[in-house]
Structures are given as C-alpha cells and as structure tokens.
Amino acid sequence: MSEQKTVHFIIERQDGPDSKPYTEEFLVPYRPALNVVAALMEIQKKPVTKDGKKTTPVVWECNCLEKVCGACMMVINGKARQACATLVDQIPQPIRLAPARTFPVIRDLQIDRSVMFESLKRIRGWIDVDGSWEVNTAPIQNPYTAATAYEIAHCMTCGCCLEACPNVGPQSDFIGPAPTVQAYLFNLNPLGSFNKDKRLNALMEKGGITSCGNSQNCVQVCPKNIKLTTYLAQLNRDVNKQALKNIFNK
Amino acid sequence: MSKKNIIVVGGGLSGLMATIKICEAGGEVKLFSYCPVKRSHSLCAQGGINACMNTKGQNDTTWEHFDDTVYGGDFLADQTAVKGMCEAAPKLIKMFDRMGVPFTRTAEGVLDLRNFGGQKNKRTVFAGSTTGQQLLYALDEQVRKWEVKGNVKKYEFWEFIRIIKNDNGICRGIVAQNMNSMEIEAFRADAVILATGGPGVIFGRCTASTICNGSAVSAVYQQGAEIGNSEFIQIHPTAIPGSDKNRLMSEACRGEGGRVWTYKDGKPWYFLEEMYPAYGNLVPRDIASRAIYDVCVNQKLGINGENRVYLDLSHIPAEYLERKLGGILEMYSEFVGDDPRKVPMQIYPSVHYSMGGIWVDTKHNTNIPALLASGECDYQYHGANRLGANSLLSAAYSGTISGPEAIRWSESDDIGEELTDEQLAAAKQTCVDEFENIINMNGKENAHELHHELGDLMNRYCTIVRVNKELDLCMDELKKILVRWNDIGVNDKGHWANQEAMFVRQLHNMIIYAMVICKAARMRDESRGAHYKPEFPNRDDEHFLKTTIASYNAETHEPNITYREYDHSLIKPRPRRYDVAKGGK
Numbered sequence: 001m002s003e004q005k006t007v008h009f010i011i012e013r014q015d016g017p018d019s020k021p022y023t024e025e026f027l028v029p030y031r032p033a034l035n036v037v038a039a040l041m042e043i044q045k046k047p048v049t050k051d052g053k054k055t056t057p058v059v060w061e062c063n064c065l066e067k068v069c070g071a072c073m074m075v076i077n078g079k080a081r082q083a084c085a086t087l088v089d090q091i092p093q094p095i096r097l098a099p100a101r102t103f104p105v106i107r108d109l110q111i112d113r114s115v116m117f118e119s120l121k122r123i124r125g126w127i128d129v130d131g132s133w134e135v136n137t138a139p140i141q142n143p144y145t146a147a148t149a150y151e152i153a154h155c156m157t158c159g160c161c162l163e164a165c166p167n168v169g170p171q172s173d174f175i176g177p178a179p180t181v182q183a184y185l186f187n188l189n190p191l192g193s194f195n196k197d198k199r200l201n202a203l204m205e206k207g208g209i210t211s212c213g214n215s216q217n218c219v220q221v222c223p224k225n226i227k228l229t230t231y232l233a234q235l236n237r238d239v240n241k242q243a244l245k246n247i248f249n250k
Numbered sequence: 251m252s253k254k255n256i257i258v259v260g261g262g263l264s265g266l267m268a269t270i271k272i273c274e275a276g277g278e279v280k281l282f283s284y285c286p287v288k289r290s291h292s293l294c295a296q297g298g299i300n301a302c303m304n305t306k307g308q309n310d311t312t313w314e315h316f317d318d319t320v321y322g323g324d325f326l327a328d329q330t331a332v333k334g335m336c337e338a339a340p341k342l343i344k345m346f347d348r349m350g351v352p353f354t355r356t357a358e359g360v361l362d363l364r365n366f367g368g369q370k371n372k373r374t375v376f377a378g379s380t381t382g383q384q385l386l387y388a389l390d391e392q393v394r395k396w397e398v399k400g401n402v403k404k405y406e407f408w409e410f411i412r413i414i415k416n417d418n419g420i421c422r423g424i425v426a427q428n429m430n431s432m433e434i435e436a437f438r439a440d441a442v443i444l445a446t447g448g449p450g451v452i453f454g455r456c457t458a459s460t461i462c463n464g465s466a467v468s469a470v471y472q473q474g475a476e477i478g479n480s481e482f483i484q485i486h487p488t489a490i491p492g493s494d495k496n497r498l499m500s501e502a503c504r505g506e507g508g509r510v511w512t513y514k515d516g517k518p519w520y521f522l523e524e525m526y527p528a529y530g531n532l533v534p535r536d537i538a539s540r541a542i543y544d545v546c547v548n549q550k551l552g553i554n555g556e557n558r559v560y561l562d563l564s565h566i567p568a569e570y571l572e573r574k575l576g577g578i579l580e581m582y583s584e585f586v587g588d589d590p591r592k593v594p595m596q597i598y599p600s601v602h603y604s605m606g607g608i609w610v611d612t613k614h615n616t617n618i619p620a621l622l623a624s625g626e627c628d629y630q631y632h633g634a635n636r637l638g639a640n641s642l643l644s645a646a647y648s649g650t651i652s653g654p655e656a657i658r659w660s661e662s663d664d665i666g667e668e669l670t671d672e673q674l675a676a677a678k679q680t681c682v683d684e685f686e687n688i689i690n691m692n693g694k695e696n697a698h699e700l701h702h703e704l705g706d707l708m709n710r711y712c713t714i715v716r717v718n719k720e721l722d723l724c725m726d727e728l729k730k731i732l733v734r735w736n737d738i739g740v741n742d743k744g745h746w747a748n749q750e751a752m753f754v755r756q757l758h759n760m761i762i763y764a765m766v767i768c769k770a771a772r773m774r775d776e777s778r779g780a781h782y783k784p785e786f787p788n789r790d791d792e793h794f795l796k797t798t799i800a801s802y803n804a805e806t807h808e809p810n811i812t813y814r815e816y817d818h819s820l821i822k823p824r825p826r827r828y829d830v831a832k833g834g835k
C-alpha cells in the first residue's frame with residue numbers, strides 16, 4: 001500500500017478572546033496547488049488531529065479565495081500573509097498557522113480588525129460629493145496620476161502591514177501604514193483634494209504619521225505591492241508643509 | 251419608533267447603493283452583512299461595467315445597449331426594466347467617477363472603454379482588472395461617511411436568518427444572529443431590502459466568494475417569496491479549475507484579444523473563430539461554454555484528453571497586457587505557477603452567476619409587501635443569459651431603485667402595524683430553538699462533506715447540458731440529501747463563533763434552493779440562453795416566452811412551478827445567433 005502524501009500543519013488555536021492559546025497538529029492530504037485555505041477546508045471536513053483526536057473545526061475568515069477581499073490574513077510560518085494565496089508547495093513544512101496578534105483574537109485564526117475601518121473614518125477616507133444624483137461631470141484626470149491612485153486603491157484592509165509594523169500595537173496608538181496611506185489616495189483626487197488640509201491635520205494628531213519610524217517593514221509584506229513607504233514619505237512632506245501653513249495662518 | 255427605518259441585508263454594490271439612496275432621502279439604515287461590507291463579493295468583479303459612454307467614435311447608443319442586453323438574454327428579460335437600466339448607466343458611471351473610482355483613462359484623461367462579449371461596440375468602463383473592487387470601495391467610502399453622520403448602523407458579522415411579517419403579512423422586521431457571540435436578535439423595520447448576492451456556492455466550486463450561498467434567498471422563499479427564472483445559471487467559459495474554487499479568468503482576456511483554442515490533428519484549432527465568424531472569441535458566455543464543453547466532452551479534444559482548453563494571450567505585447575489586464579494575469583501566475591504572458595492559460599467553464607433570483611417588479615418589490623430585493627439575488631434584467639459587465643451595472647442600478655422604493659413604503663400607510671414585542675420575541679424564539687437543535691445534532695454526516703456531494707450533483711446535472719431523465723434523478727438525489735441533512739453530526743457544541751453550526755443552517759437552505767433550480771430546469775422544455783436541452787434544442791416562444799415562478803410547498807419541500815407573463819413589448823423576439831452579425835432591430 002502506497003502511503004498518501006500529507007501536509008503537516010501546526011495551528012495555534014484559541015477558544016475565545018480571553019482563553020489561553022494552545023496548539024493542535026493536523027495532517028492534510030496533499031494535492032498540487034493546495035493552498036492554506038483549501039487545507040483548512042479539508043480540516044472542516046475531517047476535524048481530527050494528527051494523533052487521531054476528534055476536535056472542533058478550526059475557525060478563520062475568508063471570502064474571495066483570490067487575494068482581493070483581504071479577509072484571510074494570518075501569520076503563516078511567522079509571516080503575515082493571505083492564506084488563500086499561500087501555496088503549500090512554496091513554503092517549508094511543517095506549516096505553522098497563528099492569528100495576527102496585533103489585533104484582538106476572536107477565535108483561533110479569526111481576528112478583529114475593526115480598528116482599521118475606524119481609522120478610515122479618522123482620515124476622512126471618502127470624496128465629499130454633494131450626492132449620488134446627477135451633478136457635474138467629474139473633472140478629467142491626468143492618466144498617470146490616476147494610475148498611482150489605482151495602485152493605492154488596491155488596499156484590501158488585510159492588515160498585513162499593521163501586523164508587520166513594529167510601531168503598531170498596544171504600546172502605541174499609531175493607526176498604521178494602510179489607513180495613513182489611504183489619506184494620500186484621497187488627496188490625489190481632484191475633488192478629494194478640496195479636503196486635503198483636513199486629512200493632513202488628522203495625520204498630525206496623536207497616532208498619526210509621526211508615529212511611523214520608517215522601518216520599511218510594511219512595504220515588504222503588502223500583498224498588493226503598494227509602495228507604502230514611498231507614499232508615507234510623500235505624506236510626511238505634505239504634513240510638514242501643512243504644519244508650516246497652519247503656523248502662518250494662525 | 252422613528253419613521254423611515256430600513257433594514258438592508260447585504261453590503262455588496264447593490265446594498266450599499268440602496269443604503270446611500272435611503273440616507274439621502276433622510277432615512278436610517280441598519281446594514282447587515284456576513285463580513286465587513288468592504289469585503290463583499292462584488293469586489294471579485296474584474297472586467298468592467300457597461301454603459302453607453304460613446305467616446306470611441308462608434309455612435310454607440312443606449313438603445314443599442316438595451317437591444318444587446320435583451321438579445322443576449324434571449325428575450326426573457328423584462329424590457330421596461332432593462333431599458334431603464336441602460337438609460338441610467340452613463341449617469342451612474344459619472345457618479346462613480348465623482349466618487350473617486352480610479353477608472354482606467356485614455357491619453358486625454360477621459361474614461362477608457364473596452365470590448366466585452368455579446369456587444370460589438372466598446373462600452374465597458376473599467377478600472378484595470380479590479381473594477382468591482384474599485385466600485386465597491388467607492389460606495390463603501392460613501393456609506394462610511396453616512397455612518398459617521400449617524401444614518402447608518404452596521405451589523406457586520408451578523409447573519410440574516412429570516413424575515414418577520416406582521417398580522418397582515420407585511421414584512422416589518424428580521425431575525426439575525428451575531429456570528430461571534432451567537433446571540434440571536436429580532437429587529438423592527440419599516441421595510442426590508444435583501445441584497446444578498448448570488449447562490450454560486452450551492453454548486454460547490456464556482457467563481458464566487460464562499461459567502462455567496464443563496465441562503466437568505468432560500469429563507470425568504472420558504473416564507474413565501476417567489477423565485478423567478480432560477481434555472482438560468484450562467485456558466486463562465488473561462489475559469490481556472492481549482493479544488494477549493496474555480497478562479498475566474500475575466501472575459502476581458504477575450505475582449506483584449508485573447509484566443510481560445512485546442513489541438514486538432516496536431517494543429518491549433520481556434521474553434522470559436524471557426525464556428526462563430528461574426529463574433530469569434532467574443533461570443534456570449536453560454537455559447538462559448540457550450541462550445542468548450544462540446545470540444546472536450548463530446549469530441550474529446552481537450553488538452554491531454556482532460557477537460558481543459560487554451561486561452562491564449564501570448565501573442566499580445568507584454569506591456570499592453572500589463573496595462574490592461576495586469577492584476578488577473580498576476581493571479582494566474584500566483585495560483586497556477588505559469589506566466590500567461592508567455593504560455594497559453596488552461597481554462598474550463600465554471601458556474602459563475604445566477605440570472606434567476608427572487609421575483610421582483612420593476613420597482614424591486616417582491617410578492618411580499620415591504621420586502622424588496624436587489625442585486626444578484628433578484629431575477630431582473632438578464633433574462634436567460636447575462637452579458638459580461640452588465641451585472642455590476644444591474645447591482646448598482648437596482649440599488650438606486652430599491653432604496654427609494656423602500657423609503658416610499660416607509661412613508662405609506664400600506665405597511666400597517668409595526669411588530670409587537672410579542673411578535674419579535676416569538677420570531678426570535680423560533681430561531682433560537684432551531685439553532686439549539688442544530689448544535690445538538692449528533693448524527694453521522696459531516697456537513698461539509700454533504701455540501702461537497704450537493705455541489706457535485708448540481709454541477710453534473712444542472713449546468714451546461716440538461717437532460718430530463720437526469721434532472722429527475724438529480725431531484726431524487728437532492729431529496730435524499732435533504733433527508734441526510736437530519737443525520738448531520740455537529741462537532742462544535744460551543745456558543746462562540748461557531749461557524750460549523752451556522753453552516754449547517756445555511757446548508758439546509760442551499761439544498762432547498764438547489765431543488766428550485768433543478769425543478770425549474772426540468773420543467774422548461776426548450777433551449778434558451780444558458781438553459782440548454784439537447785432534447786429540445788430550439789427556443790420555444792409559443793410555450794416558454796414566460797418567467798418561471800417557483801413558490802415553496804412546505805409539505806414536499808419542493809417548489810410549485812408556474813409561468814408568468816412579462817413585458818417584452820419593446821423589442822420583438824427574434825432568433826439569437828452569433829455566427830452572423832446581430833440581425834435587424
């Protein structure tokens with residue numbers, strides 16, 4: 001009898017926000033192009049540990065399975081990344097899964113990222129249109145600026161960059177790279193730029209851009225390859241200019 | 251209770267659009283979603299959104315868009331509704347542009363347009379290859395603004411379970427469950443909009459997100475809402491087959507010059523170009539899927555004898571591909587490992603979209619008063635087959651109709667009495683009991699395995715080719731699966747983030763919905779759009795130029811199928827052919 005090839009997972013589990021973490025190990029049947037989410041789905045079908053103990057299925061979050069919704073971010077072999085886009089063939093085994101503990105854990109690999117959505121309120125992450133009814137035609141845009149906007153607009157609020165940033169966490173109130181850089185996106189837009197001052201002022205407050213220590217971790221992990229540090233630097237200049245402007249306008 | 255209190259279930263393009271319209275009219279919205287609305291399935295849409303912008307010197311008209319949509323849908327769509335949508339499309343694009351959607355632009359800085367299947371003119375506005383993501387984000391941002399203003403309260407990570415009707419049968423609330431704390435709560439409203447998206451997950455693997463399970467639609471159907479045209483399931487011709495999901499290769503690949511072929515007698519055979527010279531690779535989805543199925547299954551000419559053919563972009567300059575299709579090509583490399591700029595991709599058709607859904611009138615009212623439905627969960631606009639890039643449009647447009655219509659209900663005396671505390675408590679208790687019963691299930695079946703079987707069954711019998719004898723068999727098997735559902739064993743007995751127990755409840759709804767699709771397909775003895783029966787290869791307008799209506803029979807769990815007239819008065823039905831250019835108006 002030929003033995004079936006399996007993939008070995010060591011998963012950090014936690015029953016609730018205040019419970020103690022523990023690990024469980026699983027063997028999942030191998031197949032080509034197997035990704036981490038597909039492996040977790042196999043565990044749902046057969047929630048039995050490596051040692052044959054029946055257990056509960058592992059809890060995690062996913063929707064799109066194509067690296068666009070941001071939901072399935074977790075720490076895989078020590079690195080924050082999207083589980084759906086992580087092929088088991090491309091990483092060493094055993095594969096260790098853990099929740100991204102920069103955020104409160106809800107259960108197992110599922111975390112609470114509501115703080116990221118709250119930060120989008122703070123940076124005024126929208127264009128102030130008069131309404132959804134017919135008003136004017138939107139201004140023509142420089143196609144190159146629009147291409148930059150398009151790049152930043154890919155941010156799927158996954159939180160990899162916050163997990164990787166040494167300055168985000170309980171020790172600081174830094175809102176983190178993703179929401180900060182979103183401010184740049186809205187400032188780039190011809191209509192959005194009308195509220196540029198407000199966004200820059202929001203970034204001057206506590207937890208704003210001055211909390212970034214320029215350690216460059218974020219840009220290395222962003223699954224959407226957004227040039228975070230480039231835009232952080234640009235924003236820094238804009239914020240400094242705004243600070244001067246504020247002084248002169250006093 | 252304050253007036254104009256609307257519940258919107260679903261925060262995809264349609265639910266968010268409705269929410270904005272309600273807020274603008276002074277209403278308040280409770281917005282329910284499985285996930286943060288910013289992660290809704292709409293963001294998977296890649297290719298684009300149709301609107302007659304007429305900026306390519308082709309004299310495109312909204313009438314042409316209307317005609318293409320009706321023709322593409324094999325004349326089964328309500329024409330007044332479609333006409334309204336096509337006329338509103340350019341205005342919607344301008345709205346999105348003002349909201350900051352980073353559309354791809356021309357050298358002059360205006361919105362670029364691309365080709366899409368079933369349309370001869372360039373009419374598809376796009377933001378690279380992530381159009382849905384960008385449109386969804388724009389609406390998400392606007393809704394966040396309304397949230398800050400206090401008009402919107404989000405219930406994210408809440409699952410809708412059922413609606414609550416008052417004594418007059420009017421929908422005046424819902425029951426929902428917090429997916430973390432598991433608490434079940436009943437909510438009052440003046441009117442309820444369902445915008446819960448498509449049912450793809452009933453087929454197991456499909457191109458949709460894992461939350462597109464049709465469970466909400468099934469729930470209201472079991473409470474008396476009618477489902478229309480459920481047999482019309484769109485099979486997308488070009489997906490990357492996968493074990494967890496089939497990942498879509500956008501139609502934009504063909505729009506930008508991609509060619510579909512396989513080897514025949516040792517030479518590449520561009521079979522779509524040969525079979526349909528007028529449209530070539532740009533034939534609509536049903537036609538392309540059927541051709542690929544025929545080549546692979548009947549002629550056994552798939553790649554290495556497997557069910558796959560090539561989708562080839564390798565002849566197009568890499569720089570052009572990067573600019574127009576960057577994101578999706580990256581996805582192929584990422585999930586398959588090959589570079590589509592250099593080697594042809596391997597694809598096969600997959601379940602993609604449901605033309606059918608909750609029956610609604612042109613104002614998006616269901617047959618249950620004060621219950622509305624919009625977006626992919628309704629049956630409107632696409633008839634027997636949807637044109638590519640028309641459903642982001644219908645999702646957004648339908649929200650601009652359902653939102654104001656819900657406001658109209660809230661201001662009218664027709665909504666009757668609001669729910670009493672007793673009614674709320676009773677509805678809640680029903681759902682609590684049902685959930686506790688699920689948690690206590692100790693049978694032999696695993697819910698996820700059973701779901702896998704359901705998906706296999708539906709894929710085998712209810713997709714590209716449908717045969718009556720097999721559909722009868724499928725129905726029998728579905729009934730068995732429904733019985734086996736009772737023998738599920740739930741491993742997780744906890745009351746905190748219990749995804750397994752929630753899935754068991756969803757699965758029951760999915761099986762019931764599957765029976766609707768199967769039975770409706772069985773009864774329609776003709777071929778039209780996505781519904782193809784070799785036994786009845788032609789369209790039969792005499793008998794089936796009608797909407798299929800399914801209503802739930804609680805005793806048998808099966809649907810009662812009837813047929814309803816609809817408005818096809820504006821464009822006279824004519825044969826739908828893609829081997830020659832679209833015939834006269």
Ligand SMILES: Cc1cc2nc3c(=O)[nH]c(=O)nc-3n(C[C@H](O)[C@H](O)[C@H](O)COP(=O)(O)OP(=O)(O)OC[C@H]3O[C@@H](n4cnc5c(N)ncnc54)[C@H](O)[C@@H]3O)c2cc1C
Nearest residue numbers: 260261262263264284292295297410447625626639641642
């Ligand atoms: C891969 C892919 C590519 C596509 N590309 C295109 C394209 O290029 N152009 C185009 O026009 N169309 C495209 N489509 C189709 C289009 O994306 C969808 O039809 C459309 O986005 C549906 O929008 P919606 O608002 O109806 O629903 P969705 O975006 O699916 O949103 C549904 C919402 O309902 C919520 N929900 C569902 N059930 C419940 C419940 N029980 N309780 C609580 N909340 C619930 C979800 O959380 C979500 O917020 C594509 C589809 C796929 C799968």
Ligand code: SF4
Nearest residue numbers: 165212213215216218
């Ligand atoms: S550059 Fe700034 S935001 Fe990025 S990881 Fe470093 S400190 Fe964090």
Ligand code: SF4
Nearest residue numbers: 155156158159161222
């Ligand atoms: S910037 Fe990148 S890493 Fe950070 S949340 Fe957005 S997509 Fe994720």
Ligand code: FES
Nearest residue numbers: 065069070072084
């Ligand atoms: S599931 Fe959407 S990013 Fe992984």
